[in-house]
Amino acid sequence: GQNIDQPTEMTATEGAIVQINCTYQTSGFNGLFWYQQHAGEAPTFLSYNVLDGLEEKGRFSSFLSRSKGYSYLLLKELQMKDSASYLCAVSPGTYKYIFGTGTRLKVLA
């Protein structure tokens, strides 16, 4: 079967660094996406990885290891507004996307 695993909930302190892990098992691989979703709102795109390595975008970075079926999202200099759910999604083929259940991040003052 196809599966994406990520932790259900994480807590971190304002100004700190947090790493959200995602492991996947899919029949194919066309890329891995991270989305941010605030409560009651739509998911918004954060990052895309298709090759191994680190993609950096401001305070957010995403890493991919295809051989290990593993990715992480790194959030630096945490702010209160970063409290949200973070969704890991894999595209196993054209037009297909599989989403994890999301990691709810709470940022404490």
Added chain:
Amino acid sequence: DVKVTQSSRYLVKRTGEKVFLECVQDMDHENMFWYRQDPGLGLRLIYFSYDVKMKEKGDIPEGYSVSREKKERFSLILESASTNQTSMYLCASSPGGNEQFFGPGTRLTVL
């Protein structure tokens, strides 16, 4: 900015009713998707469309149908609503195998 709009933010329907959820995108994207999002289950793909009048079943198509008569509009139809279809419904569009742009969602309650 890409804009994806959905016809209603909140909807309450009765069991057995036919329900239409409309989604419109303004960026000429080829691909459009319908998901439902439930606590603990994440986003699950119901149907998608990669062109006008084209549709493909996703992972949970039972009890749903779709229509794409125009490129910018993708409709989800619940032929006979049931209580287990109470959920948040999210529409998304994508220009290709890239990121998806989501609408604000419709929270549907079936009584």
